[in-house]
Amino acid sequence: MRELIGKLSYERQILIVYILAVFITVIDGTMVNVALPTMADEFGVAANEAEWVAVGYLLAVAAVIPAAGWLGDRFGSKRVFVSALAWFTVWSVVCGLARTLDQLVVFRVAQGLGGGVLVPIGSAIVFRAFPLERRASAASAVLSVAVVGPALGPLLGGLLVDNLSWHWIFFINLPIGSLGVLFAWMVLREERDDDAGSLDLAGLILSAGSVSVLVYTLSVGPERGWASPEVIGLGVAGVAMLLAMIWVETHRNRPMLALSLFRDHHFRVVNISASMLYAGFFGQILVLPIYLQSLRGYSASTSGLIAATTPVGVFVVSNLFGRRSYARFGPRALMSVAGLAGGLISCSYVFVGLDTSLWVLAAMGFARGLAMGFVFIAIQTSVYATVSIADTARAASVFNTQRQVAYASGAALGATVLTGGLQGMSDSASLVDQLPPYQWSFLAVGVVMLPAVFTARWIRDDDVDATRARITTGGR
Template identity: 35%
Template sequence: MSVDDRVREDAPVRQAAEIAQPTAGERGWILPMLVLVAGMFMSILDTTIVNVAVVDIQRDFGATTDQVQWIATAYTLAEGVVVPVSAWLGLRFGMKRVYNIALVLFAAGSVLCGLAWSLDSLIVFRVVQAIPGGVLPAVTLTMVYALVPKDKIGQAMAVYGLGVIFAPALGPVVGGYLVEYVDWRLIFFINLPIGVLGALAAVVVLPSFDTERAGKFDLWGFAAIATSLGALLLALEEGSAWGWTSGPIVTLFAISILSLALFVVIELEVDEPLLDVRVFLTWQYTNSLLLIAIQVAGLFAVVFYVLLFLQQAQGLGAFEAGLMLLPQALAMAVVMPVAGLLYDRIGPRWLAVTGLAISAYGTFLMHDLTVDTSRTTVVWLLVLRAVGLGLAMMPIMGGGVAAVPPHLVPAASAYNNVVQRASQAFGLAVLTAFMTNWQASLLSGRAALVPAGAPAVGPAAEQAMLQTYQLYARTQTQVFVDALDQLMLVTSALTAVGIVLALFLRSGPSGSDGPAVMMH
């Protein structure tokens, strides 16, 4: 039986439920929506806020760069592995209960991170923090589609998007300030009051959700997808350090692919799959995941390397560099509500096409960055990209999940978050590999610029050595900027590919069908 046939068979049951119970629109969804996004915002903010503290943590704990990198790697691995089980947890224990528990546990894990006495303890506590951190966004997205009528989903997804896009952009600003002017431990401690207040607000404001009961836990399916994601994320995180063609990395990729294939086979065979892979039979949803992957990969890679450009090439501090990303975050905050209103009227297609075109053009303009490019120009180019992302991201995500049958929304939400995590890591890893190769090639081509045959001793030798060092440093900076320009061209081309895919999205409003999951 096809997915569409199953939806038609289930329609009378859903219609009866909708008649018997109030809809989300009648109960009001705006305040619960804000409470949900506030909690999710905290967990997503933590994916980037820690990045600016790495140097200070390394110094305090006397760790090497490779060792301290595991603060981020451990979090990414644990978060990615736990996301697939979020849908089952929501069905088994109730989405509201899982959300509240995850929020409190995330705050508790954050406090433990702030109290860490060594690098090893911090890495362990980051894993503890990542487990509820991976559950929160997936459960939140499921509840959004339970709370909001379909004819208002664009407006709701605009608010939801503040967590998905605005939080990562705000992370370097908040983290940079706390690290530079207070203490790096505060980036963890600030989650405690937010988590406690968020959980209390959720208890008071959020309704309970009636969903289908969860079946038996699919242990083998979970083991397969967890192995696949864990191997993939570890390979992407460590590929540059270990070598992309090294035995361990190739083995990890092979394990990831084979485990993913095994997961698909298991999910098609078991009576109660952990995550129903039949959700991918809905082309609108599958297409939206491809577009999300393109956008997320470009977003995080560009933000990462622009921060490096501002600090390494233009000499800004962590807080100053992070502050220059704030205008793009504000631009998204302004554009997203407009995109949400338009989505409810015209659907996702033309918003996505327009947004991706603007984003591709803004990224293309950034391929002319130089060491002397004014900071005002950098800010305006980032704002232009942000306008495009703000127009496109939420219509793409909203249109995709809205296209799946209601009983598959939890699985769709989980897959959505898996793709976001994987594409963030994949995009940064692949583009970093390109950057490294371009820099090596450019640097070898300019080796002749470094003078040879300098005096061996005396003041003249010292002066020559100083000049050589300064020339080498300038050359390295110029090579980095040239490679960054090439990165912008590749990212722009990748975004342009997304324009073609966006043409296959739905055009026109989705209608008012009521919420996907009923409340009481």
């Protein structure tokens, strides 16, 4: 095995390690979502109680992401990455051994603490190793796996639940995670920052608290009502902690969350634009299966197949056109023009009806994936281009924190519009009456993407010329 590994460049070696980590975390979440109804039946609880298996993990991930950059700088990126992957793998097995819902929720929270560290630390390792001119190649490979996971997850999860049991959606992580730990230990080089500073306890508490509380508020707001005292209280607490965190972190020399990176023009603009694009993209992913299953009456497998056309479109672009289109047009054009196309296609779902052909929906999803594939390549390749190598880990924490909040915001927007429209309708309401809330929900998550078209125009391609140089000059 060492001889085979030795034939690969260090860049390829760490890319394989990171891809394994991305795959195991992405596919884990989608498999769990498929298994929630089965878990509810086995534990004898209501479906909304079983959702804590997913929500608990999400909150743990959101809480730990802000600290990931400091952990990598302080204790070494290799040590933290390997430890996080081993932790995630061990707790996956423990999750599969759970005998009650309470146990499973607690174990999932523990698992999420490892999962939340993996992606930001792994992305920092990758982008530190890849020179600027080869980052488009790295982004294409990672993006391919990141979109294949959500497409394969529901299918694999359904097969495991139907033919074995829900426990196996966690046990399957053992061989993948073990291989990743072994490979990472063998190939990764240790990188750390001797000037990382001591633990910023106040920053850790405020950043983890604000992000997790806000993500939780966005998750429960649509169901419990935005005007409910609980949701208002949580929202106020989350915003208060966020403001306190901003004040504390901007007054420290080595803060937990490096908000000073937003002084960098390119990093700031890409993050602002990406947050809106991610929110709309993932908000639509939430609404489409509900429309297909609850309104149209299709099975979960059919719904999954239609939803999978979008990641297929992203996969096609990332592998066939992504790198060269990035080199030729640059992030400014890709994020604004392709972002406009993705937003308009998302908005066009407002016209879907009760008899819209599945082939039409599949084609729309594929076209949306093609447009967003160009967008994601531009974001992933250029976001750290103007950040120093020393600050890459902390920049990854900042970027992944805003992306996690954007995911939750998009899902909350779609769910709020849908829930608000359906509220007050009787169970006997006709499908024709139920259709408009779905259409308005599709429109809402599409419209939220459109402002990014204008903010992306502030990107200066000259700032990231080095990320385009290799292909522009004819290199391979």
